[in-house]
Amino acid sequence: MKILTCPLNGPRNIAEFTYGGQVKPMPNPTEATDQEWAHYVFYGDNHIGVVREWWMHTPSGYWFIVERHNQTDEVMRTYDPAELFDPGSSPATEPVQADP
């Protein structure tokens, strides 16, 4: 069983997590063209390297961010979204370094 480290709950079986897609900027829903919105919803980068992804720890309903190499599946880091989107605010938890 793969183990992923949740910043709130610690290391858990991967079966406890749900993938939420790439972290990418959302266009303004009221101003974006249909094409821009469709691109946001349906398209993603497909490069090999470190990607930034949304994951949810299902039992706690806690969304967080994972930096993962999509070729080796090595997880570099997991952290609270406040670190990315609301720097300076109090996060739901302190960031935790992924297991080596």
Place this chain on the structure above:
Amino acid sequence: MSLRSPLEGRGMIEGHGGLRLIDLTLARRGGLRGSGAREWLLSQGHTVPAAPNQIVASGESDSVMSLSHREFWLLQPNCGASSARPAAVAVAAGIWPLYCQHSHAWLQVAGEPRAEIMAKLCGVDLSEAAFPQGSVAQTQVARVSVIVAAHQDQDGRSVFSIFVDQSLARYLWEVISDAMKEWLG
């Protein structure tokens, strides 16, 4: 209209080593979520855990459980459940009530072999060494999402309180009671 437990009629299961499985679904609990929830609970005279995923005694028989820095449940096993839903308005600015009385069933496992029983069902090590009194795990038991809290009941016994979605309560009762079988008389 009064609340009913999905485990109505299940009674209690007892076994060797003080083993006991009971249904506390009709005991009172309430939750709060919001950036000011901790301060609000403190202002009401409650003891509040210092970090997420912990449970502390508060007052004579209550406990406060932290599920994040912003979410807390107040457990009151000596009080009956209130059938009224909490108002859908803020308790205070930025602090919202949670419907944990209505959303979750509350099972409690007491007795010496409780960690061994849970080891059959749960990937998290719930032994006393790894999961001491005061610990809370939001995890899966028998593949369903639960909250497990290690604390003492009102009689001073070490217990696991297990909170599970009401719709899964019967299933979880069955799998825990099945895991208990080797300790039953």
